Amino acid sequence: MMVLGRVSAPFGIKGWLKIQPFGDDPLSWAEMPEWWISPDADAPPEQWRATRQLACQQHGPGLIVQLEVSPDRNSAEALKGWFVGAPREAMPAPADDEYFWGDLIGMQVVNLAGESLGKVDSLLSTGAHDVLRIIDDESERLIPFVANYVIEVDAKDGYIRVDWQKDW
Known part of the structure; x- marks a missing residue:
C-alpha cells in the first residue's frame, strides 16, 4: 500500500475531511474513485479499509474530500489522524522525472565521487x-x-546520485 497522506481534521459539518498530502500532486487523487484508509500507515494491505470517494477538491496546499465512510461531522472527527493510501496499481502513472516517495525509500545514495x-x-x-x-x-x-x-534517480538499478560530499 502506498501512503498518500493523512487526515488532518474534519472540514465543515457534512463529513468532509481535510487531507495533508505526502507529495506534490494530490489533485491527481481525484481520479481515483476508491480510496483506502487506515489508522496505521504500516498496516498490511488487508487491514486498509476501501471507501468510495464522493468529491475531492484542492484547498490551500492540501485537499478536502468527502468519502462514503464519512457522512457527517462525528464520523469525520473519528478519522482524524488516519492515513490515506492506495495500491500501486490504482495510482495514476507518474510523469517522466517524477517519483512516488515510496519508490525512493530504500534506494542507495551515492555522491559524484562514487562514495556511498x-x-x-x-x-x-x-x-x-x-x-x-x-x-x-x-x-x-x-x-x-x-x-x-x-x-540522477535510477529507479531501475535502485540508486540516487547526488552532488553532496560525504563529510557535509
Whole structure:
C-alpha cells in the first residue's frame, strides 16, 4: 500500500475531511474513485479499509474530500489522524522525472565521487521542497530533493546520485 497522506481534521459539518498530502500532486487523487484508509500507515494491505470517494477538491496546499465512510461531522472527527493510501496499481502513472516517495525509500545514495552516503530512510516535506533523509551506519544526512543536489534517480538499478560530499 502506498501512503498518500493523512487526515488532518474534519472540514465543515457534512463529513468532509481535510487531507495533508505526502507529495506534490494530490489533485491527481481525484481520479481515483476508491480510496483506502487506515489508522496505521504500516498496516498490511488487508487491514486498509476501501471507501468510495464522493468529491475531492484542492484547498490551500492540501485537499478536502468527502468519502462514503464519512457522512457527517462525528464520523469525520473519528478519522482524524488516519492515513490515506492506495495500491500501486490504482495510482495514476507518474510523469517522466517524477517519483512516488515510496519508490525512493530504500534506494542507495551515492555522491559524484562514487562514495556511498547510505540509503533513503524517509522523505520530509518542508513546504519549499522535499528532503531525503539518508541513513548509514555512522550518520544521518538530510539532502534537499532538488535538481541542484539530486543529479540522477535510477529507479531501475535502485540508486540516487547526488552532488553532496560525504563529510557535509
